Amino acid sequence: MRPWRAAVFAVAGAYFLLPLWAGLRFSLAYNGTGWSLEAYLGLGGQQGFGTAVWLSVQLAAVATVTTLVLMFPTVLYVNLRLPRVRRVMEFVTSLPIVIPPVVLIIGVLDVAPGWLKASPFLLALEYVVLAVPFAYRALDTGIRSIDTKTLVDAARSLGAGPLTTVRRVLLPNLRAAVLSATVLIVALVLGEYTMASLDQFSTFPTWIVLFDQSNSHVSEAASLLSLVLTWVVLLGISMIGRPRASRRRFGVPGRLVGARVWPRETGGPAGSDGGLARVGLPGSVDGRHVVRTGMSMGPAGLEGEPL
Amino acid sequence: MTVLSHPNDGAGGGGRAHASGSTGRAPMSTARRPARPAGALVPGSGAGAGGHSGTPVEMVELSCQFGNIRALDGFSLAIGPGELLALLGPSGCGKTTALRVLAGFEAPIGGQVLVDGQDVVGVPAQKRNMGMVFQGYSLFPNMTVLENVAFGLRLRKVGTAQRRARAMNLLEMVELADRSGHYPHELSGGQQQRVALARALAIEPRVLLLDEPLSALDAKVRAQLREHIRSLQKRLVITTVFVTHDQDEALSLADRVAVMRQGRLEQVATPAELYNRPETPFVAEFVGTMNRLPGRALGPGRVEVLGREVEARNLPGSVAAGALVDVLLRPEEITVVAAPGARGIVSSVTFRGAQSRLDVLLSADLLVKVDLPSSAASALPAGSGVEVALASDNVLVDPARQTISLAEEPV
Ligand SMILES: Nc1ncnc2c1ncn2[C@@H]1O[C@H](COP(=O)(O)OP(=O)(O)OP(=O)(O)O)[C@@H](O)[C@H]1O
Numbered sequence: 169m170r171p172w173r174a175a176v177f178a179v180a181g182a183y184f185l186l187p188l189w190a191g192l193r194f195s196l197a198y199n200g201t202g203w204s205l206e207a208y209l210g211l212g213g214q215q216g217f218g219t220a221v222w223l224s225v226q227l228a229a230v231a232t233v234t235t236l237v238l239m240f241p242t243v244l245y246v247n248l249r250l251p252r253v254r255r256v257m258e259f260v261t262s263l264p265i266v267i268p269p270v271v272l273i274i275g276v277l278d279v280a281p282g283w284l285k286a287s288p289f290l291l292a293l294e295y296v297v298l299a300v301p302f303a304y305r306a307l308d309t310g311i312r313s314i315d316t317k318t319l320v321d322a323a324r325s326l327g328a329g330p331l332t333t334v335r336r337v338l339l340p341n342l343r344a345a346v347l348s349a350t351v352l353i354v355a356l357v358l359g360e361y362t363m364a365s366l367d368q369f370s371t372f373p374t375w376i377v378l379f380d381q382s383n384s385h386v387s388e389a390a391s392l393l394s395l396v397l398t399w400v401v402l403l404g405i406s407m408i409g410r411p412r413a414s415r416r417r418f419g420v421p422g423r424l425v426g427a428r429v430w431p432r433e434t435g436g437p438a439g440s441d442g443g444l445a446r447v448g449l450p451g452s453v454d455g456r457h458v459v460r461t462g463m464s465m466g467p468a469g470l471e472g473e474p475l
Numbered sequence: 476m477t478v479l480s481h482p483n484d485g486a487g488g489g490g491r492a493h494a495s496g497s498t499g500r501a502p503m504s505t506a507r508r509p510a511r512p513a514g515a516l517v518p519g520s521g522a523g524a525g526g527h528s529g530t531p532v533e534m535v536e537l538s539c540q541f542g543n544i545r546a547l548d549g550f551s552l553a554i555g556p557g558e559l560l561a562l563l564g565p566s567g568c569g570k571t572t573a574l575r576v577l578a579g580f581e582a583p584i585g586g587q588v589l590v591d592g593q594d595v596v597g598v599p600a601q602k603r604n605m606g607m608v609f610q611g612y613s614l615f616p617n618m619t620v621l622e623n624v625a626f627g628l629r630l631r632k633v634g635t636a637q638r639r640a641r642a643m644n645l646l647e648m649v650e651l652a653d654r655s656g657h658y659p660h661e662l663s664g665g666q667q668q669r670v671a672l673a674r675a676l677a678i679e680p681r682v683l684l685l686d687e688p689l690s691a692l693d694a695k696v697r698a699q700l701r702e703h704i705r706s707l708q709k710r711l712v713i714t715t716v717f718v719t720h721d722q723d724e725a726l727s728l729a730d731r732v733a734v735m736r737q738g739r740l741e742q743v744a745t746p747a748e749l750y751n752r753p754e755t756p757f758v759a760e761f762v763g764t765m766n767r768l769p770g771r772a773l774g775p776g777r778v779e780v781l782g783r784e785v786e787a788r789n790l791p792g793s794v795a796a797g798a799l800v801d802v803l804l805r806p807e808e809i810t811v812v813a814a815p816g817a818r819g820i821v822s823s824v825t826f827r828g829a830q831s832r833l834d835v836l837l838s839a840d841l842l843v844k845v846d847l848p849s850s851a852a853s854a855l856p857a858g859s860g861v862e863v864a865l866a867s868d869n870v871l872v873d874p875a876r877q878t879i880s881l882a883e884e885p886v
């Protein structure tokens with residue numbers, strides 16, 4: 169058992185870390201022989217860098233909120249009231265993975281009204297479509313990992329209306345699932361290239377590719393930095409989401425994503441984080457997604473271990 | 476067959492009448508219940524909807540459909556104010572559904588639910604003020620024990636201090652005050668169910684609904700908690716419906732037991748009545764152990780079995796004299812005496828403390844279960860020849876025969 173684990177860990181680690189290492193060396197290389205931080209220091213001043221990052225952040229925020237607002241009630245309703253529709257939902261929500269983004273985007277550009285095509289908001293809506301498979305699965309796994317029906321019934325019998333039930337009972341207990349979904353969507357948006365470039369918006373990933381042609385060292389530095397930044401953002405999200413109680417009780421320092429620590433015997437939302445592992449990493453959904461930012465999804469913590 | 480009206484119905488309406496005393500409750504349950512609760516246990520409960528005499532509840536001709544399954548099929552049942560009624564029946568007979576319709580989680584396709592005389596069908600669950608304890612663990616994992624119990628009060632905008640005091644009071648009642656700061660996962664199953672009970676009681680529900688709350692617990696904890704529920708219910712005088720498929724639980728706990736079958740009420744009666752005078756063969760065989768013996772109808776209300784002529788309380792007039800019927804007999808309604816060479820052979824003896832259970836073979840395919848004092852049973856080891864006799868004057872018959880007697884003759 170043990171040696172196997174070590175071997176798998178080593179292979180997976182090499183798979184993730186070697187490209188990063190290569191990228192780091194490349195971004196630091198100077199004049200063929202020396203080393204320099206120049207690529208990093210000059211990053212902020214590069215043309216279009218700031219606006220591209222800002223646009224991506226906005227898109228991530230809009231896409232996340234929209235997706236969650238759409239998907240949370242949907243998943244809840246399907247699980248509580250229409251359990252027979254679950255199969256259909258699973259199929260329908262996986263369509264955005266099956267259909268190539270190019271096909272999607274051509275369809276969208278064909279039907280979208282002109283004012284929408286001119287607005288980056290169109291991109292956010294497209295990201296909502298792309299995010300649905302991940303959000304659905306993360307939320308579904310979470311909702312099914314707790315006895316949602318009984319909790320909802322209990323809350324109702326105590327006098328809680330639907331909104332109170334969601335706010336006081338469901339969301340606190342589905343925090344891990346909601347965080348998983350959030351993290352997946354944010355990472356997806358920060359790494360998506362195909363749609364952004366076809367829509368001709370300058371998001372962070374498209375900026376990196378564009379800039380690569382003029383200064384590949386800087387481009388490489390930017391993508392590595394984006395990895396670190398995404399990490400920080402995800403860490404921040406998981407810190408915000410952490411409930412007071414568990415922080416106090418377990419005193420575990422900030423682990424990555426969805427880091428609600430549940431004691432094993434509760435069978436609580438710990439299992440729900442399996443959603444992360446199951447859905448895989450959106451950044452690596454397919455080979456179409458661009459370069460290193462896709463890798464920003466790859467903090468090892470996201471993968472195997474129960475968070 | 477079904478009893479629609481409850482002896483205590485007269486006390487309904489005002490909701491202030493005494494729960495017991497002069498009303499026509501069966502002697503057994505009257506004896507168990509004090510005329511007044513033993514003091515106000517929940518602060519401020521006097522003015523609550525629950526009051527001190529409980530709320531009458533009546534289900535009238537309820538029907539409930541899931542796809543093509545009729546879970547309730549014209550189910551009617553009246554529950555007296557402050558009564559503890561057990562809903563008993565085989566799996567899938569609609570017990571949970573009946574409870575969920577009462578609670579408002581399921582909408583009936585027909586019928587009424589009258590709480591204190593008012594139809595509440597259409598009133599959403601969160602407005603019904605009914606406390607419910609579920610089969611599975613239903614405590615909110617993100618809240619402490621105290622927060623769980625106080626949840627309903629919080630929704631009712633009870634002030635923090637008062638809420639806390641009341642929740643603590645209830646936790647004391649279920650003897651878990653020292654666990655108030657713990658989280659549900661830190662409690663045992665039995666403790667969790669006690670917290671769930673306290674949480675349901677905290678809102679001073681008009682009706683308390685329990686859906687097999689003990690089924691996940693081991694036998695000992697179960698018996699304790701059963702007593703606990705009973706004594707709390709008695710002290711607080713809350714109309715209570717307790718769903719179970721465990722007949723021992725139903726018989727030992729309830730004022731009255733309602734037996735359900737396929738979405739309908741089969742019989743509702745006190746535990747003693749239900750056991751001693753079941754109205755239908757189904758109830759007879761579902762509650763306690765029953766023997767089926769071939770007998771012969773002798774005329775209106777008379778039947779011959781085990782060589783004796785006795786009264787058959789439910790023999791329909793349509794059964795002709797001379798027709799073969801099944802006679803249902805409890806193990807204690809049959810006696811045996813040692814008689815070497817007689818037709819009956821003891822095939823096994825099961826020691827059960829003061830009593831022993833004998834399996835007696837009367838013919839190749841006719842086995843009779845007999846209970847007798849262990850002292851007497853010790854003289855009858857397996858293989859002994861015995862004579863079997865009837866020790867009852869009034870029996871229940873099932874005209875739809877199921878036993879086969881090779882001789883086509885009553886034994
Ligand atoms: N939500 C549902 N959807 C479809 N059928 C249901 C649903 N709930 C109950 N039923 C069906 O209705 C019937 C009655 O179910 P119910 O749960 O009331 O039985 P029960 O008496 O509580 O049984 P048990 O003792 O096993 O809990 C069963 O045949 C069941 O399959």
Ligand SMILES: [Mg+2]
Pocket residue numbers: 570571572
């Ligand atoms: Mg049930």
